[in-house]
Amino acid sequence: MRVFAVSDLHVNYESNARWVEALSGQDYTDDILILAxxxxxxxxxxxxxxxxxxxxxxxxxxxxxxxxxxIIRSPELEDSxxxxxxxxxxxxxxxxxxxxxxxxxxxxxxxxxxxxxSFGAPCDExxxxxxxxxxxxxxxxxxxxxxxxxxxxxNEPLPRPQSTxxxxxxxxxxxxxxxxxxxxxxxxxxxxxxxxxILERQIRRLGASIHxxxxxxxxxxxxxxxxxxxxxAFGYPSEIGTTAKRLRCIFDANR
Numbered sequence: 001m002r003v004f005a006v007s008d009l010h011v012n013y014e015s016n017a018r019w020v021e022a023l024s025g026q027d028y029t030d031d032i033l034i035l036a037x038x039x040x041x042x043x044x045x046x047x048x049x050x051x052x053x054x055x056x057x058x059x060x061x062x063x064x065x066x067x068x069x070x071i072i073r074s075p076e077l078e079d080s081x082x083x084x085x086x087x088x089x090x091x092x093x094x095x096x097x098x099x100x101x102x103x104x105x106x107x108x109x110x111x112x113x114x115x116x117x118s119f120g121a122p123c124d125e126x127x128x129x130x131x132x133x134x135x136x137x138x139x140x141x142x143x144x145x146x147x148x149x150x151x152x153x154x155n156e157p158l159p160r161p162q163s164t165x166x167x168x169x170x171x172x173x174x175x176x177x178x179x180x181x182x183x184x185x186x187x188x189x190x191x192x193x194x195x196x197x198i199l200e201r202q203i204r205r206l207g208a209s210i211h212x213x214x215x216x217x218x219x220x221x222x223x224x225x226x227x228x229x230x231x232x233a234f235g236y237p238s239e240i241g242t243t244a245k246r247l248r249c250i251f252d253a254n255r
Contacts, residue, residue, distance in 0.1 A: 037065025
């Protein structure tokens with residue numbers, strides 16, 4: 001059994017969708033796929049491509065990203081909380097799981113999240129440019145920090161893994177220093193919407209040795225204080241310098 005990771009497939013792009021469709025139907029039947037968010041904002045596409053992935057892998061473990069919370073193509077839904085519930089329902093009906101996987105040897109824990117500006121305060125440029133501010137709609141009583149607390153609260157109580165290996169995964173970044181130092185300064189205004197340090201605290205409480213994340217579209221594998229942080233984003237078709245466009249094996253039980 002192997003565990004593969006990928007995020008940010010964005011199957012609304014035809015070339016990305018064709019890549020998913022072309023995955024082998026034989027090579028991964030004993031394996032697990034961690035899918036760390038941003039599959040699509042379309043419920044129909046989420047259903048279609050989770051069905052495809054569930055037929056390719058023994059298990060698909062999935063956590064929604066920010067694009068899944070967009071309701072611009074789901075006008076029948078009241079808000080992004082309702083969209084989240086629909087995404088989870090579609091995931092389950094498609095054969096994917098949004099729940100923990102626990103075996104004697106391995107525990108894999110999905111961590112829901114959002115951003116709460118613990119990485120910095122949003123500027124006017126960010127407010128004007130970031131699509132979430134227009135494509136998501138939250139209940140009137142919830143600001144971004146409360147949205148983060150809502151999702152982080154859904155991770156509780158955290159499991160108490162007894163396995164040899166504990167892997168956690170989230171769409172959002174759990175710490176600001178995961179943003180690569182070579183990212184040009186002109187993109188630093190995006191830091192506030194990259195993640196939340198609440199996730200980092202949950203990772204440490206879990207005792208995870210590997211954490212998979214997405215969202216930044218900048219692939220990395222870095223170890224910090226005993227945790228290996230892995231980003232294997234597929235990304236947009238034009239992003240060929242920071243994304244690898246392939247699955248990444250993060251655990252192999254035979255090694």
